[in-house]
Amino acid sequence: MNLILLEEHELGDGSRVVLSDRRADHILNTLKCNPGSTVRVGLVNGSLGLATLVESSGETVELDCRFEDDPPACPSVDLLLALPRPKVMRRLWAPLASLGVGHIALTNAWKVERNYFDTHVLDEETYRPLLIEGLQQARDTLLPQVSIHRQFKKLVEDELDDLFPPQIRLMADPSAHERIQEVLGRNNPARVLLAVGPEGGWTDYEKDLLVQHGFLPVGMGQRILRTDTACIGLLTLVHSALDSEGRKHRTSNIEQRTSN
Amino acid sequence: MNLILLEEHELGDGSRVVLSDRRADHILNTLKCNPGSTVRVGLVNGSLGLATLVESSGETVELDCRFEDDPPACPSVDLLLALPRPKVMRRLWAPLASLGVGHIALTNAWKVERNYFDTHVLDEETYRPLLIEGLQQARDTLLPQVSIHRQFKKLVEDELDDLFPPQIRLMADPSAHERIQEVLGRNNPARVLLAVGPEGGWTDYEKDLLVQHGFLPVGMGQRILRTDTACIGLLTLVHSALDSEGRKHRTSNIEQRTSN
Missing domain, CATH: 3.40.1280.10 (SPOUT methyltransferase, trefoil knot domain)
Structure with a gap:
């Protein structure tokens, strides 16, 4: 997992998202992130960006996401x-x-x-x-x-x-x-x-x-x-x-x- | 399975081999061979050839093999x-x-x-x-x-x-x-x-x-x-x-x- 992909509806209107599935497990146990760490994120069919780990408790992480990079080019x-x-x-x-x-x-x-x-x-x-x-x-x-x-x-x-x-x-x-x-x-x-x-x-x-x-x-x-x-x-x-x-x-x- | 591979020891000294494993199943049920049909065979680390189906009974086939073609070139x-x-x-x-x-x-x-x-x-x-x-x-x-x-x-x-x-x-x-x-x-x-x-x-x-x-x-x-x-x-x-x-x-x- 070299990018954490998020669905539009998971974000709602804000920039915050709470995850408790495989993505959270990957952020906590493979990437070993702590509050303040950043991870690469992307929106399904949308932009790329970075997210800061705001808080983690047990198997749950809260991310603050900024999507500032263009989506990759469509494969040809x-x-x-x-x-x-x-x-x-x-x-x-x-x-x-x-x-x-x-x-x-x-x-x-x-x-x-x-x-x-x-x-x-x-x-x-x-x-x-x-x-x-x-x-x-x-x-x-x-x-x-x-x-x-x-x-x-x-x-x-x-x-x-x-x-x-x-x-x-x-x-x-x-x-x-x-x-x-x-x-x-x-x-x-x-x-x-x-x-x-x-x-x-x-x-x-x-x-x-x-x-x-x-x-x-x-x-x-x-x-x-x-x-x-x-x-x-x-x-x-x-x-x-x-x-x-x-x-x-x-x-x-x-x-x-x-x-x- | 585009070739039936046989081990040297399965053939012994002769040209006949009896199979009752996945290879037999493939010959009978995928290739739908009958007595007299030929199938491509090869010897592990050896030559390629053709085999004639001599007899089949239930899940077992007997093949008569001739290995007349050179082994393929070693991959480079x-x-x-x-x-x-x-x-x-x-x-x-x-x-x-x-x-x-x-x-x-x-x-x-x-x-x-x-x-x-x-x-x-x-x-x-x-x-x-x-x-x-x-x-x-x-x-x-x-x-x-x-x-x-x-x-x-x-x-x-x-x-x-x-x-x-x-x-x-x-x-x-x-x-x-x-x-x-x-x-x-x-x-x-x-x-x-x-x-x-x-x-x-x-x-x-x-x-x-x-x-x-x-x-x-x-x-x-x-x-x-x-x-x-x-x-x-x-x-x-x-x-x-x-x-x-x-x-x-x-x-x-x-x-x-x-x-x-």
Whole structure:
């Protein structure tokens, strides 16, 4: 927990908040704060700031918060993920939020079992605390948007353009020769939508539909990875490629300004 | 399970093996094999091949195996990891094996709690099946070597050169400006040793010691990740950079040959 995230309603109108849950435990027993100590705080979907520990008694802390820093920038990657089995999905929420994803769209696919959609791992009361755990790890405040789609074809054909702003679309495909950094290096996009298939892969029909709707196949080498490992690896590669292109771009701007 | 891994002793002298564990369940109920079907098999630390299902009865299968393919190449990345808490370490074994690591050296560090070393997650009978699970996922047969080091200074000063063949050494450091692909692009190494610190980070003393012993600091952006997420992301970046340099090298060799 590298940031204590607070909900707007916990603060009410003032700057004071009283905590007695895991966050209080973390402040008292991990950070070992005393009255007068400061901790980093953030508002869910809002600003960052600092809080001073006013008082602690037993397992309760009272914080006085000032939110003076801008919220972090929205992550420039969105994820279209064929719903993995519930155990894997549960494990994925926090890492996805910590890596930074703007919108997580979970979709059905031929090799997704229908009953995966009926588990409470897709209930907001289950996944929201897990997303917040990931944000607190990564010092972010912006909750990823989550949407759930039971009809793959309808999603791709009718809904995708409204759900996602114009961006480069990538489809993870073990048989693809091109790599993420090659495709993004050529295109230098501002946002990326990454599609990751089910454990058994997309069917040919699904792949064709994605390609028809602008998804470029990208590979990650020959090893077959579990969905959660693959998602973390692929998101890291996309972030790294965007970051690297951004840096090159900034450097070449500076060089241009210097040479003018 | 994209490969059924067998131990040498299970086969004895012949080519037949009888299974009645998770592997049999996978062959019967996930792959839905019948007598005459073939499945991909591998020998732990040995060759790859195909097996024909000879007979199945209830929960038991008998396979006739031929190992005619070379073992996969040894992964060109080694990992020096400050031992994470047991729950995280348990979760990491399978992904590490699936991503491909030659040698996993687990070390103490200032911010590693001593009692982490006393848990059975470091017993070979605990981690070996988890490594095998990761290999079966990634269609690999080569078990990562594992070594456990309770003295960080002794490890870095006296043991590292013997444990690891000459290679580029990288140290994951959130404050570092340079990225993995930049450093590896400049050096084009055959092997990489990657050091990943504890949740609270390396101390300045530990960082200095690593730098004195040739570790180059590399960053992964501003977000702070949990050890398991960071390990998966960093290993993916190292593999991707090695792969990309290898591809560039092969392309430039072909271009040279073509232009001669």
